[in-house]
Amino acid sequence: MMAERKSTSDVPQVDLSSYTIDPDTVHIIPAAVAEKYKLIPLFKVGKTLTVAMAEPRNIVAIDEVRTLSKLDVSVVKSSLSDIRAAISEYYGISGIIDDVIKNYRRPSEGLKPKSIVPTEAPVVKLVDVIVAQAIRENASDIHIEPEAKQVRVRYRVDGILHEEVTLPSFMLSPIVSRIKVLAAMDIAESRIPQDGRFSLDIESKKIDFRVSTFPSAFGEKIVLRILDKASMFRPLRDIGLDGQTYDKYEKLIRKPHGIILVTGPTGSGKTSTLYATLAQLNSKQINIITVEDPIEYELSGITQSQVNVKAGLTFASALRSILRQDPDIILIGEIRDLETVNIAIQAAMTGHLVFSTLHTNDAPSSLTRLLDMKVEPFLIASSVEGILAQRLVRTICRKCKREIPPAKVLEGRFPELKVMYKGMGCKTCKGTGFRGRTGIYELLVLDEGLRKMVADKVGVDTIRKYAIEHGMQTLFENGLEKVSAGITTLDEVLRVTELEQV
Numbered sequence: 001m002m003a004e005r006k007s008t009s010d011v012p013q014v015d016l017s018s019y020t021i022d023p024d025t026v027h028i029i030p031a032a033v034a035e036k037y038k039l040i041p042l043f044k045v046g047k048t049l050t051v052a053m054a055e056p057r058n059i060v061a062i063d064e065v066r067t068l069s070k071l072d073v074s075v076v077k078s079s080l081s082d083i084r085a086a087i088s089e090y091y092g093i094s095g096i097i098d099d100v101i102k103n104y105r106r107p108s109e110g111l112k113p114k115s116i117v118p119t120e121a122p123v124v125k126l127v128d129v130i131v132a133q134a135i136r137e138n139a140s141d142i143h144i145e146p147e148a149k150q151v152r153v154r155y156r157v158d159g160i161l162h163e164e165v166t167l168p169s170f171m172l173s174p175i176v177s178r179i180k181v182l183a184a185m186d187i188a189e190s191r192i193p194q195d196g197r198f199s200l201d202i203e204s205k206k207i208d209f210r211v212s213t214f215p216s217a218f219g220e221k222i223v224l225r226i227l228d229k230a231s232m233f234r235p236l237r238d239i240g241l242d243g244q245t246y247d248k249y250e251k252l253i254r255k256p257h258g259i260i261l262v263t264g265p266t267g268s269g270k271t272s273t274l275y276a277t278l279a280q281l282n283s284k285q286i287n288i289i290t291v292e293d294p295i296e297y298e299l300s301g302i303t304q305s306q307v308n309v310k311a312g313l314t315f316a317s318a319l320r321s322i323l324r325q326d327p328d329i330i331l332i333g334e335i336r337d338l339e340t341v342n343i344a345i346q347a348a349m350t351g352h353l354v355f356s357t358l359h360t361n362d363a364p365s366s367l368t369r370l371l372d373m374k375v376e377p378f379l380i381a382s383s384v385e386g387i388l389a390q391r392l393v394r395t396i397c398r399k400c401k402r403e404i405p406p407a408k409v410l411e412g413r414f415p416e417l418k419v420m421y422k423g424m425g426c427k428t429c430k431g432t433g434f435r436g437r438t439g440i441y442e443l444l445v446l447d448e449g450l451r452k453m454v455a456d457k458v459g460v461d462t463i464r465k466y467a468i469e470h471g472m473q474t475l476f477e478n479g480l481e482k483v484s485a486g487i488t489t490l491d492e493v494l495r496v497t498e499l500e501q502v
Contacts, residue, residue, distance in 0.1 A: 037061035240439030258385035
């Protein structure tokens with residue numbers, strides 16, 4: 001009973017990442033209390049309960065544990081991140097949510113659905129728990145989906161959706177109302193889609209959220225995009241650009257003028273690459289202006305504008321005005337039509353460096369996509385400097401990564417793979433074998449030969465063959481390098497490059 005009087009230096013330290021906790025002991029303390037005080041019960045010997053705490057001198061927390069458990073309390077210290085991970089693993093978000101829901105007044109208990117107050121404490125706590133858990137799992141999106149008899153909550157982690165918890169259907173309305181209040185949306189309107197934004201301080205970090213609602217048969221579905229600046233603002237080398245591809249791209253973005261395109265499907269990391277590029281180029285000596293839809297993050301020292309079609313501000317109209325703002329570098333969120341691309345070409349040919357995106361499968365296809373948009377071939381040939389195609393692959397979990405020999409069936413197809421690696425599944429990666437993502441890239445730099453081919457309207461297969469012969473590494477080849485380096489798996493590379501899996 002003297003543990004609470006010890007100084008922090010006297011309290012034993014425990015590394016929970018490699019510690020097996022007794023599940024029966026955990027539930028001596030309710031999930032809500034563990035979450036509130038950031039503690040986790042470890043084991044019980046006789047009448048003494050040993051508890052790991054991030055703040056071992058928190059006497060209020062220790063007294064509450066003693067009262068609830070009716071046991072003496074011994075305290076050990078652990079890191080806040082380890083305790084949060086242990087709470088998530090042993091209680092699960094469902095356990096914490098169950099405690100919250102118990103304190104919520106259902107409509108059948110006298111509170112009419114239309115009079116639900118979105119700031120009511122249990123509702124606020126419920127939304128906070130859902131959001132905080134998503135942050136801990138490094139999710140990029142939260143899906144709150146109404147069904148006939150329940151509400152399903154799913155997280156997108158490393159590009160893959162998984163179900164996290166289900167809630168009773170009566171919780172949908174207060175959750176939607178709470179999120180709408182946070183995002184400054186119309187709480188009374190549920191018939192049409194709405195968009196909004198808000199920010200929260202979570203675990204000592206400011207996290208931005210972009211919110212989208214959509215009416216469905218059983219109520220409004222909400223998707224929250226998590227915009228974590230810490231994960232977005234990474235140097236180019238840290239997002240997967242490496243080796244010769246990095247060297248060529250770094251040289252390319254230092255050109256004084258021209259168009260540089262970043263291509264790939266939705267969710268392939270194009271925005272991260274462009275923001276990392278602008279951050280690398282940004283200085284007090286140059287004027288960088290962007291027009292985006294929407295603005296994902298605020299970039300210090302850069303002028304950003306957002307498309308507003310209703311007000312008449314399109315990519316094309318914004319770009320015309322940007323040219324009168326004396327820019328050195330321009331970012332256009334996406335080239336969608338002939339008018340926009342023609343103005344971008346005009347900007348590139350009058351001394352500006354222009355970055356933008358296209359939705360194409362690989363780098364050579366972007367040239368034919370521009371031709372399909374009826375852009376004059378000679379304009380493409382004289383303005384486009386380079387095209388970077390990319391995909392995101394899941395990276396192997398470092399905690400459970402193991403070397404495996406390639407199967408014999410692979411040796412004939414991929415002789416360069418002498419060894420491969422696999423995540424075996426552990427607590428850190430929740431049994432998936434993967435944690436985090438990185439990029440694979442294909443960089444096409446236009447030389448005189450390619451410019452002549454574009455001007456002559458040569459087919460994409462001929463362009464691709466020429467580019468490979470002159471040193472372009474394909475997406476698949478870049479992926480194989482990352483497989484050999486133990487960064488990702490062969491199946492991941494085959495999945496995102498749309499080749500047949502093995």
